[in-house]
Amino acid sequence: ADASEQAIVPLISAAESLTVTGDLRRGQQLLDEVDRAIDEIGLRADDELRADALATRARNHLAMGDFEHARKLAERLRKMAVDNGITRREAEGLSIAAESQRMQGKQQRAYAEATEALSLFEKVADPRGMAQTYRTLGHVSMDAGRIDDAEQELTRAGECALEAGDELLAQACTIRLIDVYLTRDDYASATAHVDKAMEVVRRHG
Numbered sequence: 001a002d003a004s005e006q007a008i009v010p011l012i013s014a015a016e017s018l019t020v021t022g023d024l025r026r027g028q029q030l031l032d033e034v035d036r037a038i039d040e041i042g043l044r045a046d047d048e049l050r051a052d053a054l055a056t057r058a059r060n061h062l063a064m065g066d067f068e069h070a071r072k073l074a075e076r077l078r079k080m081a082v083d084n085g086i087t088r089r090e091a092e093g094l095s096i097a098a099e100s101q102r103m104q105g106k107q108q109r110a111y112a113e114a115t116e117a118l119s120l121f122e123k124v125a126d127p128r129g130m131a132q133t134y135r136t137l138g139h140v141s142m143d144a145g146r147i148d149d150a151e152q153e154l155t156r157a158g159e160c161a162l163e164a165g166d167e168l169l170a171q172a173c174t175i176r177l178i179d180v181y182l183t184r185d186d187y188a189s190a191t192a193h194v195d196k197a198m199e200v201v202r203r204h205g
Contacts, residue, residue: 067103074096150180
C-alpha cells in the first residue's frame, strides 16, 4: 500500500475502537473521513480498505440500533466478497447480517445466516469472527429456550474471543452465560461467572 492508503488504516482502526467503546457519533464522523479519502485516491471497488471501512460502518450502525441499515451494509459487504472470492469478508457480511436479523426479531433467519457464517470463519481460521458468530447463535438459542445449546455456543464464543486476544468480547459472552445459569437456578455457576466478569472490569478499569 502507498502512503495515502497507509494513512487510512489508523483511521479505520480508530473508528472501530470508538464503535466498541460507544462513541458512535465520532466513529461515524471518522468513517465519513475514510470514505472521502478512499474516493480521493481512487481505490478499486473491491479494495480491502473499502471492505474494512464498510464492515466497520455496518458494525457502527448495528451498535447505534439502526439494524436495517446495518443489514444492508452487511449485504453489500457480502456481495463484494462473493464477487471477488474473499471468504473471510463473506463470513463477516453474513455474521453482521445475522446479528442485525436477530435484533429485528428474525430469529430463524439469524440462526441460519450465523451458522453459514461460522462455517466460513472456520475455513479461514478466524477466531474473532467465530467468537462474534457463536455469540449470535448463543443469543438466539437462549431467546428460544434452548438453554443447553446456548451454554455450548456462548462458552465456545468466549474461548474463541480469548484465542483472538479480545478479552472484552470474552467478557460479554461470560455475562450472557450468567443468564444461562440463572435460568437453570445454578447460582454457584452464575456467581463464578460474575466473579470472572468482574476480574476483567478490574483489569480494564
